[in-house]
Amino acid sequence: MSSSDSDLTALTAAELADKLASGETTSVEVTQAFLDRIDSLDGELHSFLHVDHDGAKAAAVDVDARRGAGESFPSLAGVPIAVKDLLCTVGQPTTCGSRILEGWQPPYDATVVSRLRRAGMPILGKTNLDEFAMGSSTEHSAYGPTRNPWDTDRTPGGSGGGSAAAVAARLAPVAVGTDTGGSIRQPGALTGTVGVKPTYGGVSRYGIVAMASSLDQAGPVTRTVLDAALLHEIIGGHDPMDSTSLDAPVPGIVEAARRGDVSGLRIGVVKELGGEGFQSGVQARFEESVAMLTEAGATVVEVSCPSFAQALATYYLVMPSEVSSNLARFDAMRYGLRVFPEGVGDPSAEQVMAATRDAGFGDEVKRRIILGTYALSSGYYDAYYGSAQKVRALVARDFDRAFEQADVLVSPTAPTTAFKMGEKLDDPMAMYLQDVATIPANLAGIPGLSLPAGLAEDGLPVGVQFLAPLQADDRLYNAAAALERMLLDKWGGPLLAPLATTSEVPA
Amino acid sequence: MPDSPPDITRDDVAHLAGLARIQLDDAELERLAPELQKILESVATVSEALEGAGDVAPMSHPTPITNVFRKDEVTPCLTPGQALAGAPASEGQRFLVPKILGEE
Numbered sequence: 001m002s003s004s005d006s007d008l009t010a011l012t013a014a015e016l017a018d019k020l021a022s023g024e025t026t027s028v029e030v031t032q033a034f035l036d037r038i039d040s041l042d043g044e045l046h047s048f049l050h051v052d053h054d055g056a057k058a059a060a061v062d063v064d065a066r067r068g069a070g071e072s073f074p075s076l077a078g079v080p081i082a083v084k085d086l087l088c089t090v091g092q093p094t095t096c097g098s099r100i101l102e103g104w105q106p107p108y109d110a111t112v113v114s115r116l117r118r119a120g121m122p123i124l125g126k127t128n129l130d131e132f133a134m135g136s137s138t139e140h141s142a143y144g145p146t147r148n149p150w151d152t153d154r155t156p157g158g159s160g161g162g163s164a165a166a167v168a169a170r171l172a173p174v175a176v177g178t179d180t181g182g183s184i185r186q187p188g189a190l191t192g193t194v195g196v197k198p199t200y201g202g203v204s205r206y207g208i209v210a211m212a213s214s215l216d217q218a219g220p221v222t223r224t225v226l227d228a229a230l231l232h233e234i235i236g237g238h239d240p241m242d243s244t245s246l247d248a249p250v251p252g253i254v255e256a257a258r259r260g261d262v263s264g265l266r267i268g269v270v271k272e273l274g275g276e277g278f279q280s281g282v283q284a285r286f287e288e289s290v291a292m293l294t295e296a297g298a299t300v301v302e303v304s305c306p307s308f309a310q311a312l313a314t315y316y317l318v319m320p321s322e323v324s325s326n327l328a329r330f331d332a333m334r335y336g337l338r339v340f341p342e343g344v345g346d347p348s349a350e351q352v353m354a355a356t357r358d359a360g361f362g363d364e365v366k367r368r369i370i371l372g373t374y375a376l377s378s379g380y381y382d383a384y385y386g387s388a389q390k391v392r393a394l395v396a397r398d399f400d401r402a403f404e405q406a407d408v409l410v411s412p413t414a415p416t417t418a419f420k421m422g423e424k425l426d427d428p429m430a431m432y433l434q435d436v437a438t439i440p441a442n443l444a445g446i447p448g449l450s451l452p453a454g455l456a457e458d459g460l461p462v463g464v465q466f467l468a469p470l471q472a473d474d475r476l477y478n479a480a481a482a483l484e485r486m487l488l489d490k491w492g493g494p495l496l497a498p499l500a501t502t503s504e505v506p507a
Numbered sequence: 508m509p510d511s512p513p514d515i516t517r518d519d520v521a522h523l524a525g526l527a528r529i530q531l532d533d534a535e536l537e538r539l540a541p542e543l544q545k546i547l548e549s550v551a552t553v554s555e556a557l558e559g560a561g562d563v564a565p566m567s568h569p570t571p572i573t574n575v576f577r578k579d580e581v582t583p584c585l586t587p588g589q590a591l592a593g594a595p596a597s598e599g600q601r602f603l604v605p606k607i608l609g610e611e
Binding site for chain 1: 515520523524525526527528529530531532535539542543545546547549550551552553554555556557560563564565566567568569570572574575577585589590592593594595596602604605606607
């Protein structure tokens with residue numbers, strides 16, 4: 001491995017894009033450097049479920065040739081990317097981290113994937129996740145957990161632990177994740193990376209295997225705020241194939257990420273998202289971030305969102321209800337696994353479906369389907385799902401009132417730093433609490449961003465979360481870019497996971 | 508709504524699993540009953556937020572949803588071969604499935 005190749009993997013996507021545009025390097029060189037790094041380091045991390053050496057290299061050759069012929073491309077052309085294995089990709093398996101889709105090859109691309117291909121971004125492979133994106137640690141993947149590059153005895157968070165770990169360890173410059181209750185932002189906090197959940201409807205859900213359709217949203221996983229904005233601009237925007245896609249232009253997010261000016265900005269600290277239940281080191285880094293924003297000219301106010309106390313309960317009724325409906329499509333008839341029940345001579349389709357779902361789904365998926373079936377069953381519907389839908393409206397109303405007092409809201413992203421593998425696996429409620437600060441944004445549909453805010457007393461990364469009103473994603477990028485610039489000045493450079501600075505083992 | 512949900516028994520879980528078409532074994536039923544009980548006790552507090560809130564319209568979706576129509580024009584779609592490529596079994600241009608009628 002030459003030193004120039006190692007240097008390429010240390011660059012941000014924006015820096016790589018500049019070098020590609022100026023002809024200093026080629027997409028083939030860049031893509032190969034990341035593939036080599038994956039080959040040498042991902043055995044330990046397990047951030048990828050599938051690596052597409054040939055496809056990525058072919059896409060790199062193609063973009064280099066077209067650039068050489070004078071074709072002009074969007075900003076990140078030639079920069080390789082990793083994609084969460086919940087998005088359909090022609091030519092690569094899409095398993096959702098589940099046995100029920102082992103080896104499944106989708107017949108079409110997700111719109112997000114089509115847009116990456118059109119932008120000339122080679123797809124390195126598919127990243128690991130909790131099965132069907134259900135979990136907060138990536139331990140619920142049927143193919144084994146992903147490890148955190150900061151400490152391989154710890155989880156990278158979830159469900160998008162694969163995308164976050166890959167970006168934190170520099171196995172990919174950028175990645176795509178999905179966020180239903182925090183699955184982009186919480187892994188971002190636990191791995192020291194940037195994660196953005198755009199406004200609901202801002203990025204197409206077409207071709208993304210549905211978990212909870214009214215909550216799911218795809219977004220960028222990166223190491224810098226600017227990289228996230230550049231990627232968001234490529235994957236965002238109206239898609240007629242998704243009937244919930246917003247028919248409105250993407251706000252000026254790249255310009256906002258370059259501006260990073262909080263002078264005169266009103267920043268609201270959400271009283272209910274912090275304090276009790278939050279690790280002291282997490283709370284300390286958060287408060288320092290707020291102080292830095294104040295020094296940079298922002299006005300800080302405390303806002304109260306009383307119904308957030310029931311946001312987690314609301315989420316764990318709404319989400320499983322939608323899950324139980326969405327996952328009914330895995331019926332062993334049209335795609336995926338088919339298992340015949342033991343000891344039944346001539347089984348019916350229904351018996352085959354039940355045997356297949358028992359064999360193909362993991363524990364957490366079964367828990368949520370059955371919980372949702374309960375919440376939607378007659379006699380309980382009004383008490384559970386009905387009440388939850390009303391509280392969801394109150395959560396949105398609390399946000400509306402808070403945004404009358406503040407332009408952006410801030411909180412810690414997750415209540416703790418990265419936790420040990422196995423620590424919360426047998427206690428579902430303890431695992432669910434990881435998302436207590438991220439869930440309200442999904443319920444209301446508003447955008448959120450997690451930015452690394454430093455290390456806690458245990459030496460592990462902490463995330464600070466920014467929240468903005470519907471379709472005001474640009475405010476997130478502006479405020480986060482300002483804080484990022486101040487933090488980088490203070491630290492003298494980005495925070496790097498120990499595995500991020502590990503060089504390749506010579507072949 | 509009562510603050511504590513009714514007890515979830517092993518038989519309740521078996522009934523729900525039947526509705527959800529998941530053939531759980533005995534060990535799974537035994538394990539899931541207390542787990543679901545604990546989760547339901549935690550989420551049963553949801554209606555506390557509604558106390559004193561007055562009349563609240565339920566929210567099913569983050570943004571107002573209206574029907575979206577496309578033009579009534581023929582556009583390219585999957586070929587039968589593509590649609591059947593991931594099927595567990597197929598015959599000709601059809602999905603091949605176990606019997607759907609005649610259950611005992």
